[in-house]
Every structure is written in structure tokens, then in C-alpha cells.
Amino acid sequence: MRRRLNTGFVRLLQGTVLGLVAGHASAQALPFLMPGDSALRSNVEALSEAGETPLTTTWPLPSLDIKAERRDEMRGYNQPGSALDAGWYLSGASHPTKLRTFADTPRETAEAGVQSGWTAGDYAGGAIRFGYALHPSDEMHYRLDGTYAAWRFGNWWTSIGQVDRWWGPGWDGSLLLSSNARSIPGLALDRASSTPFSSKWLSWIGPWRLSLFLDHMESRRADFGNTLLYGDRFTFSPVHGLEIGLARTAEFCGTTRPCGVSTFFDMLTARSNRKYNPIIDNTGAIDLTLQKKSAQRSAIDLKWRPGSLPAAVYWQQYGEVFDSGNLRPRQLTELFGIESTQLATGLGRLRLFLEYANTACGAIGFNGQDKPTYGCAYEKDTWHAGYRYRGRAIGDSMDRDGIRWTVGGVLIDEKGHTFNLRLRHFDLNRDGIAQAGLLPHTVTTVEEKLYNTEFSVDGFHGTLRYSLGLGADYGGPVADPARWSGRGFLSLSQNW
Secondary structure, three states, X not given: OHHHHHHHHHHHHHHHHXXXXXXXXXXXXXXXXXXXXXXXXXXXHHHHHOOOOOOOOEEOEEHHHOOHHHHOOOOOOOOOOEOOOEEEXXXXXXOOOOOOOOOOOOOOOEEEEEEEEEEEOEOEEEEEEEEEEEOOOOOOOEEOOOEEEEEEEOOEEEEEEEXXXXXXXXXXXOOOEOOOOOOOOEEEEEEOOOOOOOOOOOHHHOOEEEEEEEEEOOOOOOOOOOOEEEEEEEEEOOOOOEEEEEEEEEEEOOOOOOOOHHHHHHHHHOOHHHOOOOEOOOOOOEOHHHOOOEEEEEEEEXXXXXOOOOEEEEEEEEEEEEEOOEEEEEEEEEEEEEEEXXXXXXXXXXXXXXXXXXXXXXXXXXXXXXXXXXXXXXXXXXXXXXXXXXXXXXXXXXXXXXXXXXXXXXXEOOOOOEEEEEXXXXXXXXXXXXXXXXXXXXXXXXXXXXXXXXXXXXXXXXXXXXXXXXXXXXXXXXXXXXXXXXXXXXXXXXXX
């Protein structure tokens, strides 16, 4: 056993060294741009506004969709961006926030590690990140979050690893899939370049991208250990300025659950999601063959910048139910927003946005009699641990039954500093349901109202890259007097 462990460690060390050597030999960009850096995202959006990068709402974003002469400058502070990036990273936080956004703020009180990028031409590449977390909330000290290896075959990247994903146009949240929870290990297939179809029958779709993944969730889940998480997303742009996304995820398999070719087919076609959990005799025994074989969720989103207007509107609708008998999302939650283009000002390049999200099922309707259904979103009747991974919601960071209003901005000055500011109001866990399934609400078990502000600055001090942030909340449980609370974080990284 010890020999196998030593062999595995040697191979990992060899891979790291090879990555470092390759890094010093080439400055090639890595296969993907990762979510987490607001300045990087704002710059990518600016390329889209200039007509250079057609699709921007699916992260990780393949770097081959960026013009070759611009790829080296499109790097995030939070992960290796090229084969030259190899070094150490360190982050710490006082009272880490549970209400994460697109920005990569620390999840734990302290984490440190080493990282490297590596490439082999335009046909292989990835990142190696090995870290240690102090007092982790999920009791997992050693981490490979952000590590992946990818190989390109034609216009497709195949990859293995565990990376953050952000599906949707929102800046503050994504209802179906966000980077709120830790990254989940798995396999993925992504279209490398969003070139349109050459067929005259399909060319109207315009630039398009397809992303697929199959992840393996924790072995000690509260419902079924080793549950698999599947996801697919199709985005396209039929006209310049309009991007449409269709996505879904599904939990299936797991310990004691059916798991085979037929199960995968039923999940893929959403056939099984129409079935409920019948009790077949008076002893309470359940026939597992009649249970739902997957927990399906879906989302539709769009982002539209009309003509040459210096602003875009965006929308995302999430459905808690999706099946082959009714191919539309149901039990809906909503997200709306408007953002400016990247504006040139005397201080630098500025982008502003206003965003609203509601994570209670059916909270928005055209009938005045419609009432929200609490205890619904991110919960399921078969997978009672819900849509969560290691103590955090996989969708929006508010978890279920929340409302969020956000005014935010990203400013990039001429020296490369990035300033992020968000002013937010939250109504959290509005019905005060502490626990709808096997796991409690991941943010608060009582109803809370909060006014929140978040500020951060990213930049360089010599060769040292830093991100410094401060946050303050006013409010709390509605049954208690309002109070102030604060937090801060610091992230550092440096190449060798």
C-alpha cells in the first residue's frame, strides 16, 4: 500500500516539474479562462461588445474563442492563465461570506498552496493546484480545486479535473450552476471554438457552444453517497448582441440507487423525472424501480444588447422540474439584470450593473393570486439532501427562498488595479423553514433581512499579485434587533 502511495506521489511530483519546465519554455495560454476574476470577465465582455468574442455566459470559457494576439493578456488573478504561471498562493478571511458572487472570494479562514500551468501546443494543457485549508468547513484539508488536464480533438476539448463553473449572464448569482460550492471532480467535453455551422440550414444559429460534464459528488452524502451530477449547456447567438442559453443538470445514481446504461438513458432523456415515490405495501417498503431515477433541473437565459446601445439586459429562469412529458422548466425562480458596456472614464474602464434574483418557486407570475412556494427550490423528494455539495448550494448562493437586489460596478484603472463595489439588500429564507429535506438551509435557518456592502481591490505590488476585500452587513434575523457585522479577506500569489 505504501509503495503504491509513494509511486502516486512521485508521478504527481513529476507532472508538476514537467509543468514548470514547459511553463518556462512557452507562454501559450491555457485551454480555459476560469470564473472568479471580475476584471477578466469585464474585459472578455468588452471583446464581445466589439464583435471579437461571440459567447460569454458559459465559464470556463475556451481560450480559443479569444483572438490569438489577445490571449496572453486575458488572465485571471485567481488561477494560472498561461504556461508561464507557476508559483504559490495564499488566502485568508475573517468570517468568510456565504453569499458569494462571480468574484472568487475565500471560502475558508485560511488556505495556501502551489500552482502551475502547462501546455503542449494548442492540443493539450491544464493547471495543477495543490492546497491546504485551515479549519475547513467541510473537514477536507487537502484540495485540488482548480486542477484540470485537457486534450483537444478537432474542435472539442475533453478534460478531467475539478474546476468552478458559472452558467448564466448574472454578475451576482447564477440560479442553476454557480461557483458558490466547491468544485466537483469529474469529466467534461467542451466545444473549443464557437464557429457557426457551415450548413445553410443551420447557419442561422450563428456562433454556438456545447458544454457537457459528469461529476462525482461526495461519498458521504446525507441521502445517497457517490451521487453523479450531469450537466449540459447549449449557447448560441443568432444575431450580434443576443446570446441565448439552454442548460440543465441532473443528480442520478448513488449508493443503493439504480445505476446502469438504462438509468443513464432515462436521465439523459428526462423520462424518469415524471415518476413519484410510490409506497407498494402496508409496511412502507418502496419499489426502487418505480422511483425517479434522476433529479432534473433546467434553466433558460438570454443576454441582449440592442443595436449600438451602451447597455445590455439579461434574464435567467430556473426550473425545479423538467421532464420528457413537458419540455419546459416548472416551479420557477427568476433573475433579471441590466449592465452597461465597458465605459471609458477619467478614472479608467468602468462597468455598472443592476441585478435582481428571487429563489422561491413561483414567486413571479402574471396572476395576482399567485403565491410563492417556499421550501421548494434546490430540494427534491428523492434526493433529500437537495442541490448542494459540501455544505453549499450548487445554484445561487442565497439557497432557496431568498430575494437579492444588487447595484455593482467594476473599475479597471490605467495601472491595472481593479476596484469592485457592490451594494446589496437580501431577504433570506423568507418563510423561515430551517430544513425542508435532510440538510438545513445553507445560509440561515431563520428568516433574515440584510443590507450589505462589499468592496475589493486587486492589483500588483512588484511581482506580488494581491486581492484585498472588506464587507459589512446591517440587519440579521427579523426576530432580533438589527446589528452591524464585518469581515475582510486577503489573497496573495506570486510566480517563482
